[in-house]
Each structure stands twice: as structure tokens, then as C-alpha cells.
Amino acid sequence: MVLMVVLVTLLGAALGFALHTCHRDGSHRVVPADATFTLDEPGLYYRDAASGRIAHRPHADGGPATVGGPSCERFYAAGDRALCLRARPGRPASTEAVVYDRHFHRLQSFALPGLPSRARVSPSGQVLSWTTLAAGSSYATAGLSTRTSIVDLRTGYTARAIETIPLTVDGARPHSADVAYWSVSFAADDNRFYATVSTGGRTHLVEGDLRSWSAHTLREDVDCPSLSPDGTRVAFMKRVSAGPADPWRLYVLDLADLREHPVAETRAMDDQAAWLDAGTLGYALPAGHGHAADLWSVPADGTGRPHLLAAGASSPVALDAR
Numbered sequence: 001m002v003l004m005v006v007l008v009t010l011l012g013a014a015l016g017f018a019l020h021t022c023h024r025d026g027s028h029r030v031v032p033a034d035a036t037f038t039l040d041e042p043g044l045y046y047r048d049a050a051s052g053r054i055a056h057r058p059h060a061d062g063g064p065a066t067v068g069g070p071s072c073e074r075f076y077a078a079g080d081r082a083l084c085l086r087a088r089p090g091r092p093a094s095t096e097a098v099v100y101d102r103h104f105h106r107l108q109s110f111a112l113p114g115l116p117s118r119a120r121v122s123p124s125g126q127v128l129s130w131t132t133l134a135a136g137s138s139y140a141t142a143g144l145s146t147r148t149s150i151v152d153l154r155t156g157y158t159a160r161a162i163e164t165i166p167l168t169v170d171g172a173r174p175h176s177a178d179v180a181y182w183s184v185s186f187a188a189d190d191n192r193f194y195a196t197v198s199t200g201g202r203t204h205l206v207e208g209d210l211r212s213w214s215a216h217t218l219r220e221d222v223d224c225p226s227l228s229p230d231g232t233r234v235a236f237m238k239r240v241s242a243g244p245a246d247p248w249r250l251y252v253l254d255l256a257d258l259r260e261h262p263v264a265e266t267r268a269m270d271d272q273a274a275w276l277d278a279g280t281l282g283y284a285l286p287a288g289h290g291h292a293a294d295l296w297s298v299p300a301d302g303t304g305r306p307h308l309l310a311a312g313a314s315s316p317v318a319l320d321a322r
Contacts, residue, residue: 030071030086033104037068039077040102042321044276047075049292049312054084057310065310070104073116075315076274079125081107081153085116085132095132099151102322108157114147118224118272119315122186126153127210129162129184129193148181148195152210162195165208168216169199176200183224183272187231194225194234205234205253219258223248224272226281228300232256235263235273235281235300250283252300265298265306274316275300282309282316 031053039045041056048055054069069075072084082100087093088111095112097119114132121128127150134145148162162181167174176199184195193208197217205222208215223237232255237248248268253260263281271293273283281300284293295313298306309316 033070033100034068037066038103039082039319040322042319044282044309045069045075045077045317045319046295046310046313047072047315048310049314055310055313070098070100072315074119074130075317076119076121077102077125077317077319078121078123081121081125081128083119083121083128083130085119085130087116093134095130097130099128099153099157110149110151110159112147112149114145117146118148118183120184120186120272122190123188123229124190127151127186127190127193128153129186131182131184133182146180146182148184150184150193150210154190160213162208162215165213165215167197167199167206168214169197169204170217174199181206183226185225185227185234185272187227188229192231194227196223196225203239205236218255219253222253225253226273226275228275229278233300235275237269237271238262250281250298252281252302261302263298263300263302264304265296267306271314274318276316276318282318284314284316287311 043058045056048067051067052071053067054075055065055067057063057065070084072086074085076083080102084098086096088096093115095116097110099108112132114134117133118131129150131146131148149159151159179199181195181197184193186193191210195206197204197206204217204220206215206217226235234253238251239247240249250263250265251260269285271283273281276282279300280297282297285296287294292312293314295310295316296306297309
């Protein structure tokens with residue numbers, strides 16, 4: 001009898017451990033896209049927090065959504081390509097960056113250090129960029145540890161670390177070792193790009209040139225830039241106070257004269273906004289009480305007021321019909 005009790009106890013413990021292990025591993029399971037889910041339909045694409053997968057809504061201002069894309073934590077798409085970032089299980093923290101075509105056929109993947117943070121694709125779909133963030137780091141803290149790369153699909157999936165680019169800050173080359181880049185945004189010519197660089201305790205907007213592999217600063221206090229479809233404006237986060245409670249607001253910068261104006265969104269944010277069209281910005285805001293972020297939109301010219309696009313959503317992309 002004693003032997004039977006011991007055997008049953010051990011069997012139950014082993015079964016419980018196996019079930020726990022399956023549940024734990026399942027939380028990191030990579031879900032492929034449904035065969036019928038593509039980027040060919042116009043509308044709004046975004047990450048659905050409940051499933052962790054990419055969803056599609058035919059109209060940005062409402063309507064039923066279809067969840068059928070791959071599992072991603074950061075997502076962006078343009079042209080004929082999509083970029084998906086997802087955390088990999090285990091320690092230290094690492095990320096898988098996957099390049100898809102419009103039908104979510106897997107084309108290439110990259111193993112990256114750090115956690116998924118930012119993802120962008122050029123309008124043509126030929127140039128991509130990602131940023132990963134070291135575990136424990138935050139965009140609100142000094143000494144930020146990021147890794148940002150640019151992939152040019154025209155040259156055979158060549159990934160270049162943007163940290164190696166020659167940088168000019170206020171007409172001079174910086175000698176500080178704390179240079180960190182994040183949040184790249186591409187122009188339509190697949191050459192010019194904008195990004196944030198932090199060095200010497202200051203944050204700058206940089207304009208870069210892929211062909212010459214060079215970059216120079218344009219002005220200070222610009223975080224997470226997003227270039228408008230016509231290439232004339234940059235939506236960005238601006239630090240509006242020194243305290244940690246309300247550090248950033250959403251602004252738009254005119255590149256012609258470097259004048260800026262706030263949009264109607266007054267809540268603090270920590271996201272790289274996306275241009276849903278020539279006059280509308282999409283972005284994620286924390287929902288509070290431990291809930292996933294919600295997806296909002298606001299006019300870029302400072303008028304109007306914020307509009308809720310989708311609850312429990314992030315990484316918005318608006319695509320036209322093919």
C-alpha cells in the first residue's frame with residue numbers, strides 16, 4: 001500500500017510538471033499566419049493583444065476585425081514586405097526578426113539580442129529597420145542600451161548596425177561612447193531616413209543617407225520620429241517635463257523650417273506613431289490597471305481630438321489596395 005501511494009504521488013507530480021512545462025512553453029509558441037490572411041486587402045492592420053497575432057480591419061474607423069496573421073510583438077508593413085519582431089524564450093533576452101512577403105511567406109529571419117522595441121519598413125518595402133532594447137532599459141532613463149539595424153533587401157538581406165554610421169552632431173564628430181540609436185523612419189527614395197540618437201545626455205533627430213552611410217543631427221529633443229507620406233513632416237514624441245510621470249507628448253515637426261506644434265492628444269505616450277494617411281496619426285497608449293495598450297488616432301495638424309481605433313491593440317499600419 002505504501003509503495004502504491006508513493007508511485008501515485010510521483011506520477012501525479014510528474015504529470016503536473018509536464019503540464020506546467022507545456023503551458024510555459026506554449027506562452028512562447030510562434031503562431032503562423034492563416035493561409036487566407038494576407039496584406040492584399042486595404043484597411044488597418046495591427047497587433048491584437050488578446051491573441052498576440054496580427055489583425056485586419058477593412059476600415060480604420062470601425063468595422064469587424066479578422067485575426068489571422070502571425071504572432072508578433074512589434075509589426076510594420078509597406079510595399080511587398082512585412083516585418084515582425086517577437087521575443088524568444090530563455091535568458092538572456094533575445095528577439096527574432098522575421099521578414100515576410102504580403103502573403104506571410106517567411107523570407108528571412110534574424111536572431112537579435114534584447115527585447116522587441118521598434119519596427120519599420122520603407123514605403124517600397126525594400127529597406128527595413130528594427131530596434132531592440134536591453135532588458136531592464138527604458139526610453140525614460142539615461143544610459144539607454146539599444147541596438148538598431150537597417151536591412152537592405154536589394155543587396156541580399158544585408159543588415160548594417162546603425163551604430164557604425166559616421167555621425168555629425170552640431171557640425172562636429174562626437175567622441176562620447178554612449179551613442180545609442182532607435183526608431184528609424186524611411187523616406188520614399190529608399191535612401192534618406194530619420195532616427196533618434198542619444199549621446200552626451202542629449203537626444204537629437206538625425207537625418208541619414210544610406211548610400212553615403214552618414215548621418216547628421218537636425219535638432220534636439222525629438223524622440224521616435226515618423227516621417228509623413230509626403231516626406232515633409234515628422235511626428236515625434238517631445239519631452240514636456242523633467243519628471244517621470246508625464247515626460248512625452250505627441251508633436252509634429254515641419255522639416256522645411258523646423259517649426260513644431262502639438263497634436264490634440266494630451267496624454268503621455270511611449271510609442272513611435274504611424275501615419276495612417278497624409279493627415280492622421282495612429283499610436284498606442286497604455287490602457288491602465290495592467291491592461292494591454294489601446295490603439296488611438298488623432299489629426300496631425302493639431303485640430304480635432306483623439307479617437308479610439310481598437311482596444312487591446314498596437315503597431316498600427318494602414319495599407320491601400322493592391
